[in-house]
Amino acid sequence: MANTAHAHAAAAQGETRRDFLLHSTIAVGAVGGAMMVWPLIHSMNPAADTLSLSTTEFSVAGIAEGSGITVVWRGKPVFVRHRTAAEIETAKKDDTADLRDPQTDAVRAQKPDFLILVGICTHLGCIPLGMKATEPRGDFGGWFCPCHGSHYDTSGRIRRGPAPANLEVPPYTFLSDTTVRIG
Ligand code: FES
DSSP: OHHHHHHHHHHHHHHHHHHHHHHHHHHHHHSTTGGGHHHHHHHTOTTHHHHHHHOEEEEOTTOOTTOEEEEEETTEEEEEEEOOHHHHHHHHHGGGSOOSSOOOHHHHOSBTTEEEEEOSOTTTOOOOBOSSTTSOOTTTEEEEETTTTEEEETTOOEEESSOOSOOOOOOEEESSSSEEEEO
């Protein structure tokens, strides 16, 4: 029984990772000008392989409000969402909610418009859904991990389900108004 459950979880995780690759490809194709992301990453990391493994640079200029892109940092998916005013307002309002992993939105987003998160569920490592408008975003409007039903809010905080912690905020710096370096 345990083996079956484990196999199921592994299959679900594998499915989700494949989905991530597929979704990443779609996202890069769908966001206007997003094909610029990859050339930008490579051109801005002239120290090549070593640096590109530890840092990722990209532009948020082409991300429409309400949508997002997924970039890769150290082999991990990183969600970059351009939040709407309503999403930001909800996130700030819920600073005082009963949070499992209490953090204010201000701590999690250097610029409220752009939320940057490692896109790996803190339960068992699936890739949550919600980067595409057609995907479920859970009961709190952020992300939903279908593997075991974890719901994250518009600040990426865990609000329901088995995940123990918020989606991780990676170390990042705004090099300009639109250029971000992760790592
Ligand atoms: S991996 Fe279990 S809920 Fe996300």
